[in-house]
Structure formats: C-alpha cells, structure tokens
Amino acid sequence: MATSNNSSSSSGSSGNGAKKPLGDIIYAGLTRGAAGAVILLSIGIVLSLAGNSWPAIVKFGASFISSTTWNPVMSEFGALSSIAGTLISTIIAMAIAVPLAVIIAFFLVELAHPVISKPVGYAIELLAAVPSIIYGMWGLFVFAPFMADYIQPALQRWFGFLPFFEGPPMGIGMLSAGIILALMVLPFITAVMRDVFQMVPSVVKEASYGMGSTTLEVAREVTVKYGFSGLIGAVFLGLGRAVGETMAVTFVIGNSHDISVSLYAAGNTIASTLANEFTEAAEPMYISALIELGLVLFLMTLVIQVLAQWWIARTQKKAGAGL
Amino acid sequence: MTTTLLPRNPIGRKILDKSVKGLSVAASLLGIFFLGWILMEVTNRGIAAINWDFFTELPAPPGEETVGLSSAIVGTLLMTVIAVVVGVPVGILSGVFLSEVARGTRLANAIRFCINVLMGVPSIIIGLFVYTILVLPLGQFSGFAGAISLAVIMLPVVARTTDDMLVLVPNALRESALALGTPKWRVTFDIVLRAAKTGMTTGVLLAIARVSGETAPLLFTSLNSVYMPESLMEPTSNLTVTIFNYAMSPYADWQQMAWGASLLIMISVLSVTIFARAAFKERTR
Numbered sequence: 073m074a075t076s077n078n079s080s081s082s083s084g085s086s087g088n089g090a091k092k093p094l095g096d097i098i099y100a101g102l103t104r105g106a107a108g109a110v111i112l113l114s115i116g117i118v119l120s121l122a123g124n125s126w127p128a129i130v131k132f133g134a135s136f137i138s139s140t141t142w143n144p145v146m147s148e149f150g151a152l153s154s155i156a157g158t159l160i161s162t163i164i165a166m167a168i169a170v171p172l173a174v175i176i177a178f179f180l181v182e183l184a185h186p187v188i189s190k191p192v193g194y195a196i197e198l199l200a201a202v203p204s205i206i207y208g209m210w211g212l213f214v215f216a217p218f219m220a221d222y223i224q225p226a227l228q229r230w231f232g233f234l235p236f237f238e239g240p241p242m243g244i245g246m247l248s249a250g251i252i253l254a255l256m257v258l259p260f261i262t263a264v265m266r267d268v269f270q271m272v273p274s275v276v277k278e279a280s281y282g283m284g285s286t287t288l289e290v291a292r293e294v295t296v297k298y299g300f301s302g303l304i305g306a307v308f309l310g311l312g313r314a315v316g317e318t319m320a321v322t323f324v325i326g327n328s329h330d331i332s333v334s335l336y337a338a339g340n341t342i343a344s345t346l347a348n349e350f351t352e353a354a355e356p357m358y359i360s361a362l363i364e365l366g367l368v369l370f371l372m373t374l375v376i377q378v379l380a381q382w383w384i385a386r387t388q389k390k391a392g393a394g395l
Numbered sequence: 396m397t398t399t400l401l402p403r404n405p406i407g408r409k410i411l412d413k414s415v416k417g418l419s420v421a422a423s424l425l426g427i428f429f430l431g432w433i434l435m436e437v438t439n440r441g442i443a444a445i446n447w448d449f450f451t452e453l454p455a456p457p458g459e460e461t462v463g464l465s466s467a468i469v470g471t472l473l474m475t476v477i478a479v480v481v482g483v484p485v486g487i488l489s490g491v492f493l494s495e496v497a498r499g500t501r502l503a504n505a506i507r508f509c510i511n512v513l514m515g516v517p518s519i520i521i522g523l524f525v526y527t528i529l530v531l532p533l534g535q536f537s538g539f540a541g542a543i544s545l546a547v548i549m550l551p552v553v554a555r556t557t558d559d560m561l562v563l564v565p566n567a568l569r570e571s572a573l574a575l576g577t578p579k580w581r582v583t584f585d586i587v588l589r590a591a592k593t594g595m596t597t598g599v600l601l602a603i604a605r606v607s608g609e610t611a612p613l614l615f616t617s618l619n620s621v622y623m624p625e626s627l628m629e630p631t632s633n634l635t636v637t638i639f640n641y642a643m644s645p646y647a648d649w650q651q652m653a654w655g656a657s658l659l660i661m662i663s664v665l666s667v668t669i670f671a672r673a674a675f676k677e678r679t680r
Contacts, residue, residue: 095578095579095580095581096578096579096580098580099579099580099583100496102488103488103489103491103492103495103496104492104496105488106484106485106486106487106488106489106491106492106554107488107489107492107493107496107497107502107506109485109489109550110489110506110509110510110513110550110551110554111505111506111509113509113513113547113550114509114512114513116524116528117513117516117520117521117524120524120527120528121520121523121524121527123527124527124531172422172425172426175415175418175419175422176419176422176423176426178419179416179419179420179422179423180423183416183419183420184423192423192426192427194672195426195427195430196423196426196427196430197672198430198665198668198669199426199429199430201601201604201605201664201665201668202430202433202608202661202664202665203605203608203609203610203635203660203661203664204608204610204611205608205610205635205638205639205657205660206433206437206608206657206660206661207433208639208642209437209638209642209653209654209657210432210433210436210437212642213436213440213642213650214432214436255429258426259426262426286408286409286411286412287412287416288411288412288415288416289408289412312515315517316516316517316518316519316520317517318517318518318519318610318611319610319611319639322639323642343517343519343611346519346523347519347611347614347639350523350526350614350615351614351615351618363523363527366519366520366523369517369519369520370516370517370520373515373516373517373520374512374515376515377511377512377515378512381508381511
C-alpha cells in the first residue's frame with residue numbers, strides 16, 4: 073500500500089501496519105469521547121451547582137434573591153446585596169470601558185500611523201494578559217490610596233451634592249472596584265472593536281471621505297454603522313468578563329453586605345463573597361447558600377452568553393444583505 | 396436626533412473632528428499609562444523580595460530571617476503541568492471532532508455552543524464546580540482538584556482554537572491525502588494538525604499563560620499550604636493563593652513576599668504571552 077510514505081518524518085515512528093479501520097475506530101472513539109466530555113462538563117456544572125444549592129433553594133425560596141439579610145450566625149441568607157453589587161460594579165465598569173474602548177479602537181484604526189498603532193495595540197493586548205490578582209494587588213496597595221488621596225476628595229468637591237459621592241473617601245469601595253474592573257475589561261473590548269473597525273471595507277470609507285466628510289463623520293456614519301453588530305458583540309464579551317471577575321474586585325471592594333447609595337461605601341459582589349467566605353463556611357446551609365450564589369452568577373453569565381450568540385447568529389444571517 | 400445638534404458649518408465640523416481626535420489620543424495614552432503604572436509598581440515593589448532565598452526557602456511566619464516561596468513555585472508549576480497534560484489533549488480532540496469528524500452537523504453546533512458557554516463561565520464558578528465533584532466527595536482539598544479546575548478552564552479555550560485553526564486548513568490538503576488512501580486519523584494528525592501547528596501552539600501557549608495566573612479556581616480546590624508538595628491528594632501550596640493570603644495579612648514582610656510573588660507571576664505570564672505572539676508572527680510572515 074502506498075499509504076505509509078506520504079508523510080515525511082513520522083512514517084518511521086508510528087506503526088503503519090495498523091489497518092485503516094482500527095486506527096480510524098480509535099480516532100473516532102477518542103474525538104467522540106472528548107466531545108462527550110465537553111457536553112458532560114456543561115451539564116455537570118448546572119447539575120452540581122443546582123444539586124448542591126438545593127437545600128438553600130428549598131429553605132429560602134424566592135426570598136433568597138429579594139432579601140438583604142446575610143447572617144451566617146443565624147443561618148439566614150439573602151443574596152440581594154451581592155446581586156446588586158455585581159450589577160453596580162459591572163455598570164460602572166461598562167460605563168467607563170465601552171466609550172474608552174470605542175475611542176481607542178477609533179484611534180488605532182483611523183488615526184494612528186501603523187508605526188504607532190501597532191505597539192499601542194500590542195500594549196493594550198498585554199493589559200489583557202496581566203492576571204487579575206496583579207490588578208488586585210495594584211488596586212489595593214497603589215490605586216485605592218491614590219483614589220482616597222486625590223480622586224475621591226476631588227469628586228466630592230465638585231459633585232458632593234450627589235448621594236453617590238457621600239461618606240469618607242477610603243479608597244476601597246464600589247467605585248474603585250468598578251474602575252479597576254473597567255481597566256480589566258477595556259483591553260478585551262478594545263481588541264474586538266479594533267478588529268471590527270478594520271473589517272470595514274476601505275472603499276466605503278473612501279466614498280464618504282470623497283463626499284467631504286471629516287474623519288469623525290466617517291467613523292460615526294460609516295464605520296460604526298457598518299460594524300455595529302460587532303461592537304455589540306464586543307460589549308457582550310466585556311460584560312461576561314466583568315460580571316464574573318473575582319480577584320481584582322475582592323481586593324478593593326471592601327466586602328460588606330450592606331447596600332449603599334454611595335459608591336464610596338464598601339460593598340460586595342457574588343464572586344467576591346465566594347472568594348472571601350467559602351473556605352470559612354462550615355455549616356452545610358452556609359455552604360449551600362454560597363453555592364446558590366454561584367448558581368445565580370452562572371445563570372447571569374449564561375444569559376449574557378446566550379444573548380451574545382443569538383445576536384451573532386442573527387447578524388450573520390443578515391450579513392448577506394450588505395450594509 | 397443627535398445629528399441635528401452637531402455643528403453643520405465647516406469650521407464647527409473641523410473643530411469637533413479635531414477635538415475628538417485629541418480625545419482619542421488621550422484615551423490611548425491613558426490605557427498605556429495604566430499598563431506602565433501597573434508594570435512599574437509591581438516591578439519596583441516586587442524586586443526587593445526576590446533573592447536566592449525566595450526560590451529555595453520555604454514560607455515562614457512573619458518576622459523570620461530566611462523566607463521563600465519555593466513550595467508555592469513548585470506547587471504552581473506542578474498543577475499547571477497536570478492541567479496542560481489533562482486539558483490540552485482533550486481540548487484538541489474535541490476541536491478535531493468539531494472540525495474534522497462532525498463538521499456542519501447539528502451535534503457540532505450544539506457542542507460549539509457548549510464550548511462558548513464554558514469559555515464564558517467565570518473561573519470562580521469552575522472552582523466551585525470542581526469543589527462539588529472532587530473536594531466534597533473525597534473530603535479533602537487537593538492539588539489534584541486544583542489542577543483539574545485549571546484543566547477545565549483550558550479545555551474550551553484549546554478546543555475553540557483548534558476548531559478555528561483547522562477550519563482554515565484548505566480542503567484540497569485533506570482531499571489529496573484521502574485520495575492517496577491515507578486513513579482518516581492520519582490525515583488529521585499528519586496533515587491537517589500539522590498545517591495548523593503554528594496557530595494552535597500560540598493558542599495553547601496563551602491558554603497556559605492565562606491559567607498559570609489564575610487564583611479564583613484554586614481558592615477552594617487546592618487551597619494553600621506552607622509545605623513542599625509531596626502528594627497531590629493534599630492541600631497544595633501555590634503562588635496566587637499565597638499572594639491573596641499574604642496581601643490580606645497585616646504583616647509588612649508578608650505583603651513584601653506577595654509583591655515578589657506578583658512580580659514572578661507577572662513576568663512569567665507576560666513572557667509566555669509575548670513569546671507565543673512573536674512565534675506566531677514569525678511563522679505567518
């Protein structure tokens with residue numbers, strides 16, 4: 073048979089006496105097994121989280137997500153402060169990161185000479201590679217004191233009449249957590265948005281320039297509109313990251329189970345509560361309630377994922393229609 | 396409509412254009428500034444903790460003279476290696492399944508959906524999951540559970556990279572090999588995977604870089620320890636959880652060690668990342 077010698081280097085190493093069916097049977101079995109493992113994992117996560125949080129689900133019912141009481145001593149658990157904290161920190165992060173990402177992507181694609189845009193783009197991608205615990209260390213020991221000394225007093229001076237900026241400027245708290253979160257998701261969103269902007273055909277842009285548009289007008293009227301669905305995809309990506317980010321937030325959020333209007337106050341997120349309390353929890357009901365918190369977070373990311381994929385599938389179908 | 400609020404006369408349009416351009420330069424500088432700030436602080440504060448003892452001595456209570464994080468370094472390396480050994484082959488095989496075995500089928504689309512969902516699951520939830528399947532039943536925090544949770548994080552990333560890279564391999568390659576009578580498995584391993592080798596190596600290296608800096612999935616799986624790891628079935632010392640514990644402690648010398656560990660983690664993760672990207676660029680040029 074001529075099959076054995078068409079791959080140059082590995083022909084000697086593997087036994088080519090193996091008949092076609094046998095090798096292919098093993099091959100089919102292994103790849104199927106691996107694919108099965110993926111399905112098993114996905115189902116396993118749902119089942120194990122739901123199963124282990126069942127005692128808490130039965131005991132607290134719907135009050136788990138509407139109550140703010142988090143009292144391990146009395147075994148009373150309500151997740152509202154964690155859910156609210158997760159949402160608030162995510163909203164702060166997205167409110168800062170999305171506009172910044174759009175404008176940085178605009179700079180990288182439309183304005184900067186390749187000599188500048190390549191290294192800048194590279195630096196921003198490196199920001200994405202920095203592990204979250206590093207952001208946590210930097211946030212706790214460098215950024216939080218900086219916030220307490222400069223940013224927070226300044227905000228209080230100018231916007232002190234707003235309830236969001238009340239209370240002593242401690243550095244740690246919801247606002248600092250949101251800003252660090254923004255810094256962490258910024259590179260992810262920017263990288264995707266840059267790719268989206270780059271995919272806009274230059275003919276379309278040049279046509280607009282030919283009509284006398286300024287760079288901003290081309291970006292607003294052509295690039296952003298052309299790549300709008302991609303931009304939304306980038307936002308979903310950042311959202312998924314921000315909701316579940318653990319270490320960076322745990323270091324700076326202050327870990328309090330009170331809900332406060334002031335963004336200077338300490339708070340907590342689902343992920344930070346898990347990171348802080350899980351290893352200390354001994355009571356079965358406490359552990360069960362923490363796992364139910366995890367289930368809530370999982371469902372949040374699942375909804376974001378499903379929305380994102382539905383959006384991508386929808387726009388891919390429409391893509392044939394052009395602009 | 397916002398369009399009507401914008402200036403329509405040429406000068407106004409130009410001023411707006413210039414100011415937004417200025418803003419975008421400022422935003423990019425801000426991004427770089429933060430990267431520089433983080434790198435600088437971690438380097439400055441971490442370098443003081445790094446000496447020979449750091450790599451050879453065991454962790455000690457605050458106040459001791461000779462302290463190091465040798466056990467944590469060994470533990471992190473050990474768990475990362477096991478995670479790679481478990482996660483990478485399964486990831487590659489399931490990627491192969493999607494692209495070579497079941498391409499275009501509904502099953503493949505369902506699995507692709509699962510992979511995307513798994514990629515979006517926060518790492519702390521993976522830790523929680525592995526806690527419920529490995530730590531609870533065995534009644535023991537273990538380095539094995541830690542390694543498995545890292546593998547679970549790697550798996551969808553590697554599978555997705557494999558899938559994406561194999562799709563790029565032209566069908567003519569597969570068809571010519573099959574036409575010569577090559578068995579399917581050899582077409583995949585000797586032809587298709589080889590053609591996609593560079594991109595996949597990059598993807599795997601990036602996944603390793605990401606996993607080696609993870610903390611959240613280890614918090615309730617491997618836990619932490621001050622001893623040199625001797626068995627994988629006991630709590631295993633590692634760098635990232637050590638950083639967390641030391642940073643939260645009130646002792647200045649422990650915080651100092653946390654900065655040293657942060658520097659070590661940051662340098663390793665960033666160099667693997669930079670190496671992976673550079674290698675990819677070199678080959679594709």
